[in-house]
């Protein structure tokens with residue numbers, strides 16, 4: 137199977153479980169079983185208890201491991217469960233470097249939970265390699281990246297950060313949620329653990345909360361397996377099934393959404409009522425060259441800033457087609473307002489330093505027709521012009 141394209145693998149990678157059973161079912165069965173009968177007194181079956189392993193979950197875990205080019209995959213109850221379980225490989229006294237514009241939940245875990253276990257952190261601008269290198273301390277064990285980041289789509293040079301990490305005996309983790317394995321394969325670039333909020337593009341239908349982790353190194357995989365079983369934040373069999381189904385259409389969905397995102401980014405970029413557009417697919421985007429060199433696509437998430445004479449509230453009131461909500465990576469286009477959603481807890485000055493002004497919106501493009509989305513955004517922008 138290894139020579140086939142990712143699009144082919146998306147469909148067939150999960151079939152192994154049932155093929156072994158020889159029923160021919162094209163879908164992986166949902167094994168709703170917490171425990172498993174053991175063949176004999178002294179010979180145990182491959183599964184014993186579903187926290188440690190479940191056949192449906194295993195099909196998903198093998199699927200994501202194959203798609204990311206790893207050896208072990210792990211399915212968790214949420215993206216945060218995957219991320220926090222991976223951080224639990226640290227010990228008291230360790231230190232981590234984390235992208236300054238990391239996902240809000242990761243920020244909360246690092247600042248409010250890891251600190252309780254005497255695990256220290258430094259937030260750095262991962263786009264500035266000198267800043268990364270000089271923030272490393274003797275006890276730094278992990279460099280944690282997110283690229284493109286949220287919501288301004290900042291780009292990290294993955295290979296360069298991996299190089300810095302290896303010289304300093306650090307592991308590298310990368311949150312690959314925005315790109316998915318379709319566009320970015322961090323393990324191939326030397327990253328040690330790839331993490332996903334599978335709630336987003338991988339499942340794709342705004343239905344489940346799920347997380348995935350993938351490792352290539354066998355020993356590291358064993359350590360994460362122990363953590364998954366000890367922490368116990370596993371994904372259930374039914375959600376594992378739904379996620380397998382979502383992954384089958386990932387290639388088609390994300391490619392169509394990305395094509396529309398390019399169109400919409402270009403439209404907004406030329407619009408007189410828009411101050412700035414953030415999209416890795418625009419040649420003017422900071423880090424565009426690096427992004428192109430380490431991925432095969434720009435993805436379906438973009439952000440834009442309204443001109444000062446527009447009223448953000450009015451704009452939202454007139455947008456008809458997009459769902460106004462948190463989250464991303466779904467079949468429906470989702471419009472988010474970082475200032476009061478993902479970054480509500482951050483003081484205005486801190487937000488604005490990161491480019492998150494009161495005029496900034498994030499748009500995750502779904503599967504609607506791009507022209508309909510453009511028409512809708514345009515009419516809402518016109519209506520939002522402040523009355524003089």
Ligand SMILES: *Cc1c(COP(=O)(O)O)cnc(C)c1O
Nearest residue numbers: 214215216239311313333335346
């Ligand atoms: C949503 C998200 C997470 C957290 O995932 P959950 O499934 O909500 O726990 C982590 N990282 C990124 C980039 C996300 O968008």
